[in-house]
Amino acid sequence: MDAAFTYAPLIALFPLASFVIALAFGKYLPTRGALPGIVATGASLLVSVWVAAAVWQGHVHHEVLYTWIAGEDVVSLEFGILLDPLSALMLVVVSLISFLVHVFSLGYMNAEGETGLPRYYAELGLFSFSMLAFVYADNLLMAFIFFELVGVCSYLLIGFWFRDGAPASAQKKAFLVTRFGDYFFLIGVVGILATFGTTTFVGSEGFPQLAEAAIAGGETFWGIDASQWVTLLGLLVLGGVIGKSAQFPLHTWLPDAMEGPTTVSALIHAATMVAAGVYLVARMFGFYAVSPTALAIIAFVGAFTALFAATMGVVKDDIKQVLAYSTISQYGYMMLGLGVGGYVAAVFHLMNHAFFKALLFLGAGSVIVAMHHKQNMWEMGGLKEHLPVTYWTFLAGSLALAGIVPFSGFWSKDEVLFEALLLGAEAPIFIAAYAMALAAVFLTGFYTFRMVALTFHGEARTDDAATPHGVGWSIKFPLVVLGVLATVAGLINMKPVAVVADLDILYLETWLDAGFETTAYGTYTTLVTEVAGFSYADIGPLLPAIIALVLAVAGAALGYRTYAVAEPTEPVKRLGGAYDLVRANYYQDEFQVWLAEGFTARLARAADSFDQIVIDGTVNGISTVSLRAGSRVRRLQRGIVTNYAALMAASIVALLLLFAVYGGWF
Amino acid sequence: MTYQLAPWTAIAPMLVLVITAMVLYIVDSIYPEREHPQLLSGISVAGTVTAMAIAIWYLAAGTGQHGGEIVLFWDQLVVDGMALFFTVIFTAVASLVIVASYDYVRAQPHQGEYYSLLLLATTGMALMASANSLVMVFIALELASLPSYALVSYLKRNRGSVEAGLKYFLLGALSSTIFLYGISLVYVETGVLQLTAIAGTVGEIENVAILGFGVVLLILGFAFKTASVPFHFWAPEAYEGAPTPISAFISSASKAAGFVIAFRVLIEAFPYEVLLELGIDWVLMIQVIAVATMLLGNFAAAVQENVKRMLAYSSIGHAGYALIGLAALTNPGGTNDLVLAAAMMHLLVYGFMNTGAFLFVALGEHWGVGRTFEDYNGLATQAPIACVAVTVVLLSLAGLPVGGGFLSKYVLFMGAVSAGFWWLAAVGAVVSALSLFYYARLLKAIWIESPPSTRVVDEYPVGLYTAIVLAALLTVVLLPAFFAVAETAQIAAVDLFA
Numbered sequence A: 001m002d003a004a005f006t007y008a009p010l011i012a013l014f015p016l017a018s019f020v021i022a023l024a025f026g027k028y029l030p031t032r033g034a035l036p037g038i039v040a041t042g043a044s045l046l047v048s049v050w051v052a053a054a055v056w057q058g059h060v061h062h063e064v065l066y067t068w069i070a071g072e073d074v075v076s077l078e079f080g081i082l083l084d085p086l087s088a089l090m091l092v093v094v095s096l097i098s099f100l101v102h103v104f105s106l107g108y109m110n111a112e113g114e115t116g117l118p119r120y121y122a123e124l125g126l127f128s129f130s131m132l133a134f135v136y137a138d139n140l141l142m143a144f145i146f147f148e149l150v151g152v153c154s155y156l157l158i159g160f161w162f163r164d165g166a167p168a169s170a171q172k173k174a175f176l177v178t179r180f181g182d183y184f185f186l187i188g189v190v191g192i193l194a195t196f197g198t199t200t201f202v203g204s205e206g207f208p209q210l211a212e213a214a215i216a217g218g219e220t221f222w223g224i225d226a227s228q229w230v231t232l233l234g235l236l237v238l239g240g241v242i243g244k245s246a247q248f249p250l251h252t253w254l255p256d257a258m259e260g261p262t263t264v265s266a267l268i269h270a271a272t273m274v275a276a277g278v279y280l281v282a283r284m285f286g287f288y289a290v291s292p293t294a295l296a297i298i299a300f301v302g303a304f305t306a307l308f309a310a311t312m313g314v315v316k317d318d319i320k321q322v323l324a325y326s327t328i329s330q331y332g333y334m335m336l337g338l339g340v341g342g343y344v345a346a347v348f349h350l351m352n353h354a355f356f357k358a359l360l361f362l363g364a365g366s367v368i369v370a371m372h373h374k375q376n377m378w379e380m381g382g383l384k385e386h387l388p389v390t391y392w393t394f395l396a397g398s399l400a401l402a403g404i405v406p407f408s409g410f411w412s413k414d415e416v417l418f419e420a421l422l423l424g425a426e427a428p429i430f431i432a433a434y435a436m437a438l439a440a441v442f443l444t445g446f447y448t449f450r451m452v453a454l455t456f457h458g459e460a461r462t463d464d465a466a467t468p469h470g471v472g473w474s475i476k477f478p479l480v481v482l483g484v485l486a487t488v489a490g491l492i493n494m495k496p497v498a499v500v501a502d503l504d505i506l507y508l509e510t511w512l513d514a515g516f517e518t519t520a521y522g523t524y525t526t527l528v529t530e531v532a533g534f535s536y537a538d539i540g541p542l543l544p545a546i547i548a549l550v551l552a553v554a555g556a557a558l559g560y561r562t563y564a565v566a567e568p569t570e571p572v573k574r575l576g577g578a579y580d581l582v583r584a585n586y587y588q589d590e591f592q593v594w595l596a597e598g599f600t601a602r603l604a605r606a607a608d609s610f611d612q613i614v615i616d617g618t619v620n621g622i623s624t625v626s627l628r629a630g631s632r633v634r635r636l637q638r639g640i641v642t643n644y645a646a647l648m649a650a651s652i653v654a655l656l657l658l659f660a661v662y663g664g665w666f
Numbered sequence B: 001m002t003y004q005l006a007p008w009t010a011i012a013p014m015l016v017l018v019i020t021a022m023v024l025y026i027v028d029s030i031y032p033e034r035e036h037p038q039l040l041s042g043i044s045v046a047g048t049v050t051a052m053a054i055a056i057w058y059l060a061a062g063t064g065q066h067g068g069e070i071v072l073f074w075d076q077l078v079v080d081g082m083a084l085f086f087t088v089i090f091t092a093v094a095s096l097v098i099v100a101s102y103d104y105v106r107a108q109p110h111q112g113e114y115y116s117l118l119l120l121a122t123t124g125m126a127l128m129a130s131a132n133s134l135v136m137v138f139i140a141l142e143l144a145s146l147p148s149y150a151l152v153s154y155l156k157r158n159r160g161s162v163e164a165g166l167k168y169f170l171l172g173a174l175s176s177t178i179f180l181y182g183i184s185l186v187y188v189e190t191g192v193l194q195l196t197a198i199a200g201t202v203g204e205i206e207n208v209a210i211l212g213f214g215v216v217l218l219i220l221g222f223a224f225k226t227a228s229v230p231f232h233f234w235a236p237e238a239y240e241g242a243p244t245p246i247s248a249f250i251s252s253a254s255k256a257a258g259f260v261i262a263f264r265v266l267i268e269a270f271p272y273e274v275l276l277e278l279g280i281d282w283v284l285m286i287q288v289i290a291v292a293t294m295l296l297g298n299f300a301a302a303v304q305e306n307v308k309r310m311l312a313y314s315s316i317g318h319a320g321y322a323l324i325g326l327a328a329l330t331n332p333g334g335t336n337d338l339v340l341a342a343a344m345m346h347l348l349v350y351g352f353m354n355t356g357a358f359l360f361v362a363l364g365e366h367w368g369v370g371r372t373f374e375d376y377n378g379l380a381t382q383a384p385i386a387c388v389a390v391t392v393v394l395l396s397l398a399g400l401p402v403g404g405g406f407l408s409k410y411v412l413f414m415g416a417v418s419a420g421f422w423w424l425a426a427v428g429a430v431v432s433a434l435s436l437f438y439y440a441r442l443l444k445a446i447w448i449e450s451p452p453s454t455r456v457v458d459e460y461p462v463g464l465y466t467a468i469v470l471a472a473l474l475t476v477v478l479l480p481a482f483f484a485v486a487e488t489a490q491i492a493a494v495d496l497f498a
Helices: A003-007 A010-028 A034-057 A085-110 A115-135 A140-158 A166-198 A207-216 A226-244 A251-259 A262-270 A273-283 A292-314 A320-337 A341-371 A389-404 A408-426 A429-456 A473-490 A495-501 A508-511 A521-531 A541-561 A571-575 A579-581 A585-636 A640-664 B007-030 B035-059 B083-104 B113-131 B134-152 B159-190 B193-203 B208-227 B233-243 B246-269 B273-276 B282-302 B309-326 B336-366 B383-397 B403-416 B422-446 B461-479 B484-495
Strands: A061-069 A077-083 B070-072 B078-081
Touching: A003 A034, A003 B403, A010 A034, A010 A085, A010 A115, A034 A077, A034 A085, A034 A115, A034 A341, A034 B159, A077 A085, A077 A115, A077 A140, A085 A115, A085 A262, A085 A273, A085 A341, A085 A473, A085 A495, A115 A140, A115 A273, A115 A541, A140 A166, A140 A226, A140 A262, A140 A273, A166 A207, A166 A226, A207 A226, A207 A521, A226 A273, A226 A292, A226 B403, A251 A262, A262 A273, A262 A320, A262 A341, A273 A320, A273 A341, A292 A320, A292 A408, A292 A429, A292 A585, A320 A429, A341 A389, A341 A408, A341 A473, A341 A508, A341 A521, A389 A408, A389 A429, A389 A473, A389 A541, A408 A429, A408 A473, A408 A495, A408 A541, A429 A541, A429 B070, A473 A541, A473 B035, A495 A541, A579 A585, A640 B159, A640 B208, A640 B282, B007 B035, B007 B070, B007 B078, B007 B083, B007 B336, B035 B083, B035 B113, B035 B134, B035 B484, B078 B083, B083 B113, B083 B246, B083 B336, B083 B461, B083 B484, B113 B134, B113 B246, B134 B159, B134 B208, B134 B246, B159 B193, B159 B208, B159 B233, B193 B246, B193 B273, B208 B246, B208 B282, B208 B309, B233 B246, B233 B383, B246 B309, B246 B336, B246 B484, B273 B282, B282 B309, B282 B422, B309 B336, B309 B403, B309 B422, B336 B383, B336 B403, B336 B461, B336 B484, B383 B403, B383 B422, B383 B461, B403 B422, B403 B461, B403 B484
Parallel strands: none
Antiparallel strands: A061 A077, B070 B078
């Protein structure tokens, strides 16, 4: 075993230690716990890189660390560690972002004199721990446990300023909405455990493998055909994914979650909470790859969410709100990528998005610091001159988000679109998904550059914007690191270039094709084509890439032209009713509130009445009858001994007669 | 085996008990004017503990077990696993009661008589466990009962105590006559009194009605001793009026003694299959009595205001559970020995739980707390240790898994289910749930309510505390050690059926 793997569990345990330290001693530390957090996540990053290097050399690792319930002839519940190309990649990404967020927090939280910092750093540590442990979980149940912990930490961090009304409400909403999805996830976990007797991800005894075998063997479970049953289980687990990754219709929590500190938003959106959902689908992709129905649902949910969220991103005034909707939209792309069988494309986009979205949020954080904690873009303008580092890095992130060559987002988004098109050319229904995603490309370009233009270009529209306050190295350093990554990360998998120039430069694809055979990209491709029956057209990648690029550039140019002027106005408002509809987020919040209050609460009240009247009534009735019967007995016992003697004599006679007759003694 | 004790030594526990009683008389007559509570209770507890130790030693050594029962006095007495097992119950309860009595009767006159009567009653019970003929059963029963009547009215200046003793005696006398009449009817038909001899002739009797009447009357005699319906009326009166350690003693040890003769007589002398053919379905009768007893005991306990009366009725309810041990005996070669062993285990655990609960009431009386649930309000703030102990025993009485009571009830109910009497188990489970209600009332009072300002608890009686904590401890220990002890009980049960 490679030495790196021996130390791999530490990747998650370091932040756990920083959690404990910040919680116990944060008050007494000079930075209120930031330093232990930085050291811990830095150490995690180093070990992650070490592990990645080991994986690069072709080693993989799967080990059960702890059996917490050992079953005899039945299921055992275990904690284990799984290090393969996918988890190694994700570990590096998560620990890197977490590390940079910790550093950034020095400038964003400490320098601003926030109170409650030990709590903040403790929660950040716990958050990192949960996510990292989730990433290297070797089975679905363990993944579920840490998935839930991630949710709890998000709850805590979104409500960091819990004394204000809005964060407290937002944290509740985030928790409840994701819990709703997790409910299905839990049923799915239990279902998988009950069906296959294991929740392990890899190996011939892993549940995706067993599912494939069951389908191949034409088995039935509880009278249901194996492929349908697998689809059902997959969709149940998908409930948790849709909640966590903020896909339609459970996306409503995410914009509200902007109430948390911006650093937390960066972490949630780029590397932890929201990423957890998509990562889970990628982690158990072998299970979805055998079910065409589940794949199609994932693809359409993703494509629709991508477009749907992009339209809402167009009309937001708050810089963080725009980013929030862009996150929803971008995770939609990843889902689309997975749904059309583009495993590499989706993981590629997951990684790139982690970099550029962290960059954008931290950039927005920098802007917010400079703007004295104002977030409305209409109050900004002309910040370019004052915040050069922030501007240039933010621009790099924006170009990546908009998908403009050669920034990272272009390569991965293009690959997702390309995969969708290839599938759509053979199965026309997927063309609809492709079209939605393509439309979203234009909108993404538009709202991204609307945001850039309103924030940085034009002239300062308020005094705050005219006299921003400077930002320190702890803010600039993470921005620069991420800016570089957002620019160049895409170069590791340039599919159009590789195909056109016939070069072997698809490094990510090669990377993901290694490792365990059951979780390798090649295996997934085989499953998708042979079991799920997807087939892909043979189209060159160049033309689709150009179409996507043209749309992105057109959107970006339009956004820039409209808003990067001295006195920008809001032309979108002219859309009238449509504008109002989008502005109100399609009344999704109202709809969900109605669902909760108008429907669920009424149902609950009805159930409550039933419980009160029928159930409690029965119970109370029984106890009343019991007590009455008791008092009867009590009245029999009056303390007069002759009565007792008489009763005893009478009972002798009664019993004798009864048994004499019954036994036929005479 | 290189060395074997003479057969008569098998009754050594009984001999130790009776000698201790005599020693107490002698010591007491040396100092007729002054009371010596330490000396008297010390001698008594030494006697009961020695008897218990001998019984446990015999049990461990396998004396009289595995089919090697020791019979004495021309088959009148038998020492086997069951006799020794129940001797352990009687002596253990007696020891706890004596330790607790040290504080309770310290200020009372006639302590020598008190302790010696207690020991003689224990002797009688041990004799009941060994009685092997109907005559011996009757003599032993009277030897246990007569001291008990006197003990109940021990507080001679207390009208309640005297009244309770009188009622107990009158109803006891009535029951004795009924029992004796039952014996005579059986003798008329079979012509023998020794239990196995009855079993040998019972198949060839001429008049079923006479034998049937006899069996019914015998069962009612057992019902009196075990405080089962319909012969339960004396129990709440006697328990309430008696000095509380004596209530604990009668409701735990004396009840167990009633069960041991019921087990032995019914199983040895009246084999169920034979009597069923004759039309004497005594198992059905026991079932009727068991259900009635469980229902009545628990329902009546639920409406009591007086804590001691509540415990009295709960003890009636527990007799109902233990009766399941006889009520499910229709499965020879199958679960019979399991069910009987479960009933024996229940009586053992119950001996500790119930004694602990009554002694807690004794502690309350010692402090002058009062009689009702409300009077115990907030006692936990003043006597936390005793309250923790009583919480354990009460929850165990209710059948929650904090003590052996959970397992003994569980095995009993499972035994009933596997013998096909699911409804017996169902009744048991339902009334157990009900029992949680009235036990919890006391727990709520002591833990949740706030104490009255007028109550002063300024001294902590050592003897009572020791006994209560010991009872709770044994109850808890019998949870993990349950199956180890149950093995002994099962060996005894197997021997009895053999």
